[in-house]
Every structure is written in C-alpha cells, then in structure tokens.
C-alpha cells in the first residue's frame with residue numbers, strides 16, 4: 001500500500017508528472033537502450049519505439065497505476081497489472097530488469113523535472129515504482145510457474161502455411177524438440193521471434209487461432225501489414241520446414257465461466273474468438289453462442305470456413321455478419337448491436353481495431369451488459385486499458 005507520507009506528495013505532483021511523461025519516457029528509453037542495446041534485439045519492438053507507442057504505453061501505465069493508488073492507497077489495481085504481467089511474461093521479462101528500468105527511468109525523471117523535483121518527491125515516486133514493480137514481479141513469477149517448462153523460447157517447425165482470406169496466413173507448427181508443451185486456453189497468444197532481413201530479432205504476439213489445447217500443434221493466423229516489420233517476413237520469407245522460436249502461451253482474456261457468450265469481432269481480430277469457438281464446438285458446449293463479425297468484404301474474412309463450420313456444429317449458435325461492401329444477405333457497414341437480442345447475462349468478447357472495440361463496448365453498455373462482462377484486449381501497447389483504469 002502507498003504510505004501516508006507519499007500519498008499527498010503523489011497527489012500533488014501527479015498532474016505535473018503526468019503532463020511531463022511525454023518527455024520523461026522517450027528520455028528513459030533513449031538512456032536505457034543506449035546503455036543496453038541488447039534489449040532492442042529480441043525484447044523491445046523497434047517499430048513501437050520508432051512510432052512512440054511504447055513510450056506512450058509506459059507513460060499511460062505509470063499514470064494509471066499512480067492515479068489508482070492515490071484514489072485507493074490500499075488496493076493494488078489488479079486488472080491493469082495482470083494485463084501488463086501477461087505481456088511481460090510473453091517477452092520473458094526478468095526480475096533484474098526492473099532494476100535496470102528503475103535506474104534509467106529515475107535518471108530521466110531527475111533530468112526532465114530538474115526544476116521542481118525534491119528528494120522527498122523522488123522518494124515518493126520511487127515508492128510508487130517499486131509497489132508497481134514488486135506486484136508485477138510477483139504476478140509474473142506465478143505465471144512462469146504455471147508453464148509446463150521453465151524455458152522462454154522453444155523451437156517449433158512450420159508444418160503448414162495456408163492463405164487465410166485475402167490478406168492473412170495461418171501457420172501451423174509442431175514441436176521441434178521434446179520440451180514439455182503448455183496447454184493453452186482459448187483467447188491466449190504466443191510470442192513469435194523473427195529475424196528481420198537486417199539481422200535484428202523482433203518479437204510479436206499472435207493469438208492462437210485454433211487447437212489451443214493441443215500439445216503437438218500451435219496454430220496462429222496473422223494479417224500481412226505491408227508497412228510492418230515482422231508480418232511481411234512471416235508471410236514472404238518463412239516457409240514450411242523452417243523453425244521458429246515460440247514462447248509459452250499467455251494472455252488473461254480467456255474464455256471462462258458459464259452462460260451465454262457473444263463474440264464481437266472485426267477483421268483479423270477474429271483470431272482469439274475463433275479459437276474459443278473451436279474449443280466450444282470441440283467440447284459440444286451447451287452454452288448459448290452468438291458470433292458477430294465485421295469485415296470489409298466476404299473474401300477478406302480470414303477464418304471464414306473455420307468459424308462458420310464451428311457455428312454450424314454448436315446447437316442453436318447464431319452468426320451475423322456486417323460487410324462494408326454491400327453484399328446481399330448480410331448487414332451493410334460497421335457492426336451495430338441495435339435490434340440484436342443479446343442475453344442480459346451474456347459474457348462478451350470484443351476484438352478488432354481500437355475504434356471498433358470502443359464503439360461496440362459503448363453500445364453493449366448502453367444495451368445493459370455490465371462492463372465487467374465485456375472482455376477486450378488491445379493488441380500492441382495497451383494504451384486504452386491504461387487510460388480506462390485511471
């Protein structure tokens with residue numbers, strides 16, 4: 001919990017620190033990556049460094065955590081930390097790296113706030129940092145302990161590479177060694193390590209799109225982002241027979257509980273819901289299932305066959321489709337929940353572009369679905385969650 005000594009200091013300086021985070025975090029990353037260039041090789045995303053998303057995400061997390069602590073000094077904001085911990089473990093973050101972050105973050109704070117900072121203010125923010133870091137370290141240790149092995153990276157052989165819709169590709173992989181494989185949960189993702197043409201190793205998270213329970217297959221589907229650094233390499237360069245390094249599965253937006261379930265997805269955001277749907281169909285679920293999906297056109301829908309087959313296989317399951325390009329038999333334009341008969345006790349899983357998720361979450365809340373039952377995950381640095389928690 002935040003000490004009584006620090007609380008008024010954090011309350012008083014939060015607006016100022018919040019307003020300067022935009023300069024503190026680039027200063028921090030620049031110091032840290034200059035001193036530890038190895039962290040950019042296989043840990044931090046070069047694309048997110050270059051476009052500033054990583055800096056904004058760190059700033060958002062710190063501000064969100066500090067705001068929550070000031071409002072409730074005795075309560076650690078679990079949801080915010082859980083989401084971050086799953087991303088950290090998928091990257092193999094270790095306890096000692098929190099010392100490295102502390103050193104360069106506080107050097108950056110000292111420089112950027114030189115006009116206002118006192119020893120007392122620095123101590124108060126140090127307390128906030130270690131409250132957050134120690135809580136994360138504890139959650140992350142627990143997540144690592146749940147895995148079937150204690151390795152970060154395991155070799156997997158690409159055994160299939162299948163085009164999925166017009167822009168995506170499904171990769172099926174089999175273990176390339178005898179490391180015990182963790183059974184994943186529907187909705188989880190794995191990190192995939194890819195060597196770029198310039199030799200730099202980069203890591204991305206991809207949702208498993210099918211067969212999550214399997215210990216002999218990993219299946220993920222990725223859309224090619226022509227402006228991106230990693231997906232074009234996966235699509236163009238990686239071939240059947242190649243070996244990729246994969247992490248254990250992580251992610252806390254998973255299909256749990258009972259009762260009716262609604263999947264509302266758009267574009268390649270259908271992947272985690274498709275794996276959940278696959279699991280429901282495979283286990284002969286008696287849950288009421290509604291699948292809502294939005295795409296530009298029918299051909300773009302990456303997992304069309306898999307999802308329609310699984311909807312057909314589940315008793316009473318319903319599928320509705322929205323297409324931007326008018327197509328007979330389907331809703332036209334962006335998804336709308338208006339007029340849909342969504343059960344009041346439904347759990348909703350929303351995944352797709354951020355504006356889509358915001359629109360659907362708002363509509364669902366207006367329709368009476370409690371926010372606690374609406375599950376979503378922002379892929380990439382988690383700005384929205386950090387903002388929502390503050």
Ligand SMILES: NC(=O)C1=CN([C@@H]2O[C@H](COP(=O)(O)OP(=O)(O)OC[C@H]3O[C@@H](n4cnc5c(N)ncnc54)[C@H](O)[C@@H]3O)[C@@H](O)[C@H]2O)C=CC1
Pocket residue numbers: 207223266267268269270271272294295296297322324333334335351352353354355356359377378379380
């Ligand atoms: N596990 C996860 O959280 C995953 C998340 N994603 C995310 O899903 C997103 C999907 O990307 P794309 O397929 O390229 O999407 P896209 O840009 O092709 O859009 C797909 C559909 O989203 C809907 N949409 C777009 N903007 C909207 C708006 N302002 N309001 C309402 N609906 C809107 C439209 O129906 C559109 O056809 C990516 O941002 C990716 O980060 C993707 C895979 C997994």
